[in-house]
Amino acid sequence: MSTTQPPARSTTSLKLLSLSHVCVDVYQGAVAALVPFFLSERAYTYAAASGIVLAASLLSSVAQPLFGALTDRRAMPWLLPVSALTAGIGVALSGLSGSYAVTLAVVAVAGIGVAAYHPESARVARIASRGSHTAMGLFSLGGNIGFATAPLLVSAVIATGGLRASPLLVVPALAGAALCVAALRTVSLPATVATTSSAGGRPAGRDDWPAFLTMSGAVVCRSIVFVGLSAFLSLYARQRTGGGEFAGTAALFVLYLGGAIGTVAGGRLATRYGRIAVVRWSYTLTVPAVAGVVLVPGPLLYLFTALTSAGLYVPFSLHVTLGQDYLPRHVGTAGGVTLGLTVSIGGLASPLIGAAADATSLQTALAPLIALPALGWLLLRTLHEPEMPENMATTASGTGSGPGPDPDPQGNTTPVSRS
Known part of the structure; x- marks a missing residue:
């Protein structure tokens, strides 16, 4: 369909x-x-x-x-x-x-x-x-x-x-x-808001809170890296490249531009290889990319910034759909946490990075960010691909017949059109 x-x-x-x-x-x-x-x-x-x-x-x-x-x-x-x-x-x-x-x-x-x-x-x-x-x-x-x-x-x-x-x-x-x-x-x-999680308005499947919380831990690691670089990359690029104001602005632009490319690439890659595999590989590749941003001087910083951006953004939308599939009975909560509360942790870490930079140097303060994608990967190793929504709806109804949501390869559901 x-x-x-x-x-x-x-x-x-x-x-x-x-x-x-x-x-x-x-x-x-x-x-x-x-x-x-x-x-x-x-x-x-x-x-x-x-x-x-x-x-x-x-x-x-x-x-x-x-x-x-x-x-x-x-x-x-x-x-x-x-x-x-x-x-x-x-x-x-x-x-x-x-x-x-x-x-x-x-x-x-x-x-x-x-x-x-x-x-x-x-x-x-x-x-x-x-x-x-x-x-x-x-x-x-x-x-x-x-x-x-x-x-x-x-x-x-x-x-x-x-x-x-x-x-x-x-x-x-x-x-x-x-x-x-x-x-x-x-x-x-429509005049009112009505949301259901399966055909006939029945909640589909069971919530897998351990998997959801484990994935949220990985998202927190990603958040700290992204917010930390967002706050200080412009200043750091000026130091490392010897450039002026434009050098810092260009580095931040490259970091953010990856969102447009990575979001599109993440969906396509997940269609072919599966969400969990794509998310794991993204975290793995982000480790050397962040290391390059922190440790490699000169214009190569922009290349590593682009690679970091891709690594951080490819799994972004996949986190959301995975969270919703881990919590099929609490889809709103899943979206709010993956898009909202976990990002605040990254904001909380920024003052710590700033205080470390004041006490030592900006490079020293940013160095711990290298380890965080690796920690995220370790958390993701334990995760499984959640049961697809159409299978959960079938289990809940006890039959494979009748109208239900159409899945896409990323685990999203699309309501069946009715005349």
Whole structure:
């Protein structure tokens, strides 16, 4: 059985939502891109600068599953333009006050805006896609592009006018809010939210909490590496390459750009080799890649940054689908943890990396990141491919007949179309 292709009107909605996703996820990458400017203009220590990254990532990561629970109970399409504006205003205000407390507060507001956008936008995109995995991939790609664009935008604005020019960073938010409004006008949303995990509304299968928690431990290792590099790679690239501001911005851009490539590659590789195998190999290859970033000087740093980006991003969407299949009765919880709470651990580690850099050197502080993908691989060795959703639905119903969800090779399910 094949997925239903979205009609032209829904295709327009998806394109608008994808563009709004670009605009909003600019603010996911903007805070880390601002760190070098906070250090140079305000003489922050590494620990103080990483605290700003923590304020944004922690609030966003904790709030995202909460917003997900809310939007599972009640549709809130108005959240899309409001959250886009909230994220942009928070980042735009970050450069205006010399107060560290005020800066922390406004970037935290930006993090909440980002958190509010994603669960509801994903729900609306799912409705507009009519079960098309290609269409949902387009929506996800928009976020990756926004993340990658952030360091270029921040550098262009702040390098020209200093932190006082930060209000100009609100422009993507204004565009994103307008795109959200336009998208909502072109998609037909149901009056209520109803979610079921199998045909006939019956919960399918049993939750495998030990496997889910083990995988979450690996995701935490990935999170610490990614957030740690996001916070300090720009500064480190300047030191290691002997370049200026552009050298740091380029390194951060390469790290984020891998999200667009890795997300697409992860799905295709999993189709051919299986999710668990692809995730394990990704963690394995990330070990020498991170070692190259930390230890190899000169322009080769960019090559190792690209390899690190691929290693970190290829398993990203696979973590989510694996988590949902390990917890078929708690799909919302699985998504909230894999996308939200585990990311906050990476934010919590950033101040520790910053404090170590202040006490020793940035290279010494980043060196422990090399070991974390190896630890993640050790955790993943014990995991099995979860039972596929259609098999669990069959077990729950006691028969192989009747309508049920169509699986894709990554373990996602697509509702069967009914006339």
